[in-house]
Amino acid sequence: MKTRFAPALFTRSQSHVVACLTSLVLFCVLFCVLFCGACSVAGSAAPTPAGAELFQLCAQCHGPEAGGNRPVNAPSIAGLPQWYLEAQLKKFKSGGRGMHFDDLSGMQMRPMAMSLANDKEISAIAEYVSKLAPTKPATQLTDGDATRGQALFVTCSACHGADAAGMEAMKAPPLNHASDWYLFASLGKFKAGVRGTNPADTSGALMRPMALTLPNEQAMKDVIAYIMTLKK
Template sequence: MKRLFLIFLLFSALAVGASEILAANAPDTMEERVKPCIVCHGPEDKKGRDAYYPRIAGKPQGYLFNQLRNFRDGRRLYRPMAVLLEGLPDQYLWEMAMYFASLKQAFPPPEPMKAPPAEIELARKLVTQGDPARNIPACVDCHGKALMGTTPFIPGLLGLPRIYIMAQFGNWQHGGLIRGQTPDCMSEIAKKLTANEANIIAAWLAAQPVSEALLKREGPAPKLSDELARRCASIVLHSGQPQSQ
C-alpha cells in the first residue's frame, strides 16, 4: 500500500514537471501577436461562411491602419473584427498594420477575362482614363499608374480576385463600405457606374498580371497627389495624417 502511494506521488511529481517544461513563453514577436488575424487572413484570399476574407499582406500600412480603426470604432461593420480589436490603442494597430504591410505578397494568377472586345476596351478606358463627361475619375488617378497603390493610404488593385472587387463595388453602391464618412469617394464613384461597368472593371482588373518587376520594387509606392488627397478627405486629412473620426 505504502509503495503504491509512493508510486502515485512520483507519478504526480513527474506530471507536474512535464507540464512546467511544456508551458514555455510565447515568442516575443509581432508574428505571434497577430496570430488572431491569420485564422482568416492567411497568405491567400479565403471564402468563409459569412464573408470574404482578403489577403492583407503587402497592403499599404496607412490603408490597413485606417481599416483597423474603422472596424474598432464601428464605422466599418463586421462583428468579429469589432470585438477582436475592442480596446486596442491606435499605436498598437499602427504596428500591426506595419507588420502586414511589410510582408511580401504572393499574388494569385490572373483570371482571364471572358468578354467581347468592345467591353474589354470599355473597361480598359474606364480604368485608365475614367469618363470625364460623367465626372468619373480614372482608377489610375488615385491607385497609381501601375494600379499597385499609392502611399500612404490607397491600396493596389491588381492581384485581387474578381469576386472580391465586385463585392466591394456592391458595398459601395449600397450605402458605403465605411459608415458615416463624408465624403466617401469610392461610394460616390461606384454609384455613377452601371452594374455592367462595375462588373467589367472587376473582371478587367483581375485579368491583369502583376508584373514581377513591381514585386521586386524597393522602396515605397508612389505618393498620392496632394490635389487628390484633398478631394478625398475621407482617406487623408490635409495634414497628410491618417483620418480621425
C-alpha cells in the same frame, strides 16, 4: 539488538489529521501566492505584443500568409501598405466600418479590430502584414471584359494610379494584389451605400460616388478584369 526511538509527538491517527491540515494550509498559501502573482502581472503595463504574435488572430481567417480565404469572406491583405491597414483597422475599431446593417463581412471583421488594445498594436500588426510578400490570388470572376474595363478604369486611375498601385495622398489603396471577388463585393457595397455612407468613413465617402459611376454588375466585372491584368 533493539533500537530505542524518541517518543513520537503525535499518535499515528493524530499524525494523519495533522498531515491533512498541513496540506490544506500549504494549498491555501500556494493559491494566495499564485493569485497575487497573477494580479500583479495583470496590473502591470504589459509591453505591446509583436506584430507576428498579434497576427495569429488574423491568420485564422486571412490565412498564415495573409493570402485570403473566400469562404470566410477574408480578402488577401499581404503586402498592403501600412497606412492603409492602419486606417482600416482604426475604422473597424471605431465603428467607421462594419457597422452597417447589411455589411455582413464587415461585421465579422469589426470585433477582430476591436480586440486590438490600442494604436500601438494596430501599428505593430499593420507593419507586420505590410511586410509580408504579396500573394497572387487566383482569378475567380471569369465573365469580365478587360478591354471595356480599361476605359472604365480611367476614373479609378485618378486616385489609384494608372498601374493600380495606390496613392497614399489620395487615400487610395493598391488594387493590383487584391482578390477579384473582394473588389466585386466592395464595389457592390459602395454602390449600395453599405460602405461610404458612415459619417466616420471619410475616405469611403470619396469612393462611393466613383463606384456609382459604374452602371451595372457587368461594368464592375469589366473594370475588375482590367485590374487583374495589372497584377504584379
